[in-house]
Amino acid sequence: MAATQEEIVAGLADIVNEIAGIPVEDVQLDKSFTDDLDVDSLSMVEVVVAAEERFDVKIPDEDVKNLKTVGDATDYILKHQG
Amino acid sequence: MSPTNRTVVVTGIGATTPLGGDAASTWEGLIAGKSGVKPLEQDWAADQAVRIAAPVAVEPTEVIPRPQARRLDRSAQFALIAAQEAWKDAGFEAKAGEDPNVDPDRLGAVVASGIGGVTTLLDQYDVLKEKGVRRVSPHTVPMLMPNGPSANVGLLVGARAGVHTPVSACASGAEAIGYAIEMIRTGRADVVVAGGTEAAIHPLPIAAFGNMMAMSKNNDDPQGASRPYDVARDGFVLGEGAGVIVLESAEHAAKRGARVYAEAVGQGISADAHDIVQPEPEGRGISQALQNLLDRNDLDPAEIVHVNAHATSTPAGDIAELKALRKVFGDDADHMAVSATKSMTGHLLGGAGGVETVATVLALYHRVAPPTINVENLDPEAEANADVIRGEARKLPVEGRIAALNDSFGFGGHNVVLAFRSV
Numbered sequence: 001m002a003a004t005q006e007e008i009v010a011g012l013a014d015i016v017n018e019i020a021g022i023p024v025e026d027v028q029l030d031k032s033f034t035d036d037l038d039v040d041s042l043s044m045v046e047v048v049v050a051a052e053e054r055f056d057v058k059i060p061d062e063d064v065k066n067l068k069t070v071g072d073a074t075d076y077i078l079k080h081q082g
Numbered sequence: 083m084s085p086t087n088r089t090v091v092v093t094g095i096g097a098t099t100p101l102g103g104d105a106a107s108t109w110e111g112l113i114a115g116k117s118g119v120k121p122l123e124q125d126w127a128a129d130q131a132v133r134i135a136a137p138v139a140v141e142p143t144e145v146i147p148r149p150q151a152r153r154l155d156r157s158a159q160f161a162l163i164a165a166q167e168a169w170k171d172a173g174f175e176a177k178a179g180e181d182p183n184v185d186p187d188r189l190g191a192v193v194a195s196g197i198g199g200v201t202t203l204l205d206q207y208d209v210l211k212e213k214g215v216r217r218v219s220p221h222t223v224p225m226l227m228p229n230g231p232s233a234n235v236g237l238l239v240g241a242r243a244g245v246h247t248p249v250s251a252c253a254s255g256a257e258a259i260g261y262a263i264e265m266i267r268t269g270r271a272d273v274v275v276a277g278g279t280e281a282a283i284h285p286l287p288i289a290a291f292g293n294m295m296a297m298s299k300n301n302d303d304p305q306g307a308s309r310p311y312d313v314a315r316d317g318f319v320l321g322e323g324a325g326v327i328v329l330e331s332a333e334h335a336a337k338r339g340a341r342v343y344a345e346a347v348g349q350g351i352s353a354d355a356h357d358i359v360q361p362e363p364e365g366r367g368i369s370q371a372l373q374n375l376l377d378r379n380d381l382d383p384a385e386i387v388h389v390n391a392h393a394t395s396t397p398a399g400d401i402a403e404l405k406a407l408r409k410v411f412g413d414d415a416d417h418m419a420v421s422a423t424k425s426m427t428g429h430l431l432g433g434a435g436g437v438e439t440v441a442t443v444l445a446l447y448h449r450v451a452p453p454t455i456n457v458e459n460l461d462p463e464a465e466a467n468a469d470v471i472r473g474e475a476r477k478l479p480v481e482g483r484i485a486a487l488n489d490s491f492g493f494g495g496h497n498v499v500l501a502f503r504s505v
Contacts, residue, residue: 019149
């Protein structure tokens with residue numbers, strides 16, 4: 001069953017917490033991965049791979065650069081999840 | 083003194099070792115004659131011929147926050163812990179520049195390891211095989227590169243004068259400290275954070291060293307397995323950890339009123355050109371390194387009262403070193419109390435020179451030398467050539483200037499001898 005927007009944000013919050021140590025409550029739709037959440041370019045690759053696995057979605061490298069905020073990633077996953 | 087031959091001093095020390103999570107607890111363990119060797123209880127150990135090792139006393143993940151730790155190879159974690167301690171111990175409050183007492187352009191870092199990020203390399207290969215290409219960590223390259231620990235320490239303190247990683251197997255840590263001394267002596271830097279680190283307790287290195295017949299297989303007596311100079315010694319015990327010091331020009335240290343542990347007198351270096359792994363049995367290359375130390379530095383054999391030996395507990399290597407000491411120093415070797423601290427810490431490979439420099443500097447500072455433990459029957463060839471401290475720590479002369487050596491030798495025939503002196 002496809003994940004809801006709320007479930008995706010919660011899932012991304014877990015992933016960002018694991019990788020960057022940011023408290024889950026700080027991971028919100030308007031937050032930028034690099035500017036607000038301490039996720040640098042290498043860690044972003046980890047976030048993407050973890051999200052692919054968790055939400056059964058493929059996020060090609062060329063699309064990763066468009067995922068600036070948690071909201072961007074959530075929309076992408078909502079649209080492309082299997 | 084001329085600007086190209088400046089006096090260098092040690093102003094900070096740090097360590098994380100099988101005996102303790104910092105320099106103070108490590109020193110306490112060394113002086114008490116404690117062994118850090120334990121049985122290996124991991125599942126993979128069951129198949130190994132060698133089932134003992136000396137793991138760090140404090141897991142690095144108890145000290146370093148998880149998000150930072152997961153991007154660092156274990157060897158870099160050790161190096162950062164030891165460097166952080168040494169940096170604070172030297173009296174610096176923040177990284178260079180933020181702390182006005184040190185100029186980043188005049189600060190270096192030289193931290194070495196013998197093998198590099200070997201657990202990262204092997205673990206990520208397991209990920210590749212089991213889970214596929216996409217799952218290989220994007221942090222793998224900066225984690226496995228052998229200059230990773232030095233680069234991370236450089237970032238920690240803000241070093242811009244140069245960050246280096248000499249690699250010479252088990253002499254790496256000592257070579258790093260020697261390189262750092264030269265950076266300051268010749269005027270390239272005023273302060274250098276230097277040392278060695280290693281994290282290689284993993285089934286592959288243990289299988290490989292075991293198959294070389296280099297390691298002790300005394301699995302039934304872990305704490306008695308590392309026994310340099312004992313007739314029953316049968317190889318080294320693998321240890322892990324790091325030792326890091328802050329070196330500084332005497333002038334720079336005096337200007338900021340820093341506490342000085344010891345003078346870093348200098349180094350003697352040579353290569354055996356004999357065999358890729360076997361030591362030259364008469365210690366010819368070691369003798370040459372000791373002679374170079376005397377020829378190139380202001381050091382009188384009469385003042386040397388202590389040697390922290392390389393002595394790993396292998397049948398050939400332990401004796402070759404003592405023969406070299408006798409050959410070069412003659413009767414002066416009689417007043418050099420020899421300690422093999424690997425009897426307690428195991429052999430930290432590239433970390434050994436760092437940890438043993440910390441031990442050597444503290445021996446001069448406290449004027450007491452750690453013992454060699456587990457010597458039940460002293461090898462007659464050791465007895466004939468040296469005064470081995472056995473069983474209990476020994477007080478060093480309380481008056482006057484005293485000096486001590488730290489020897490490190492590595493596969494490949496690398497010989498590095500460092501000299502320190504009380505202040």
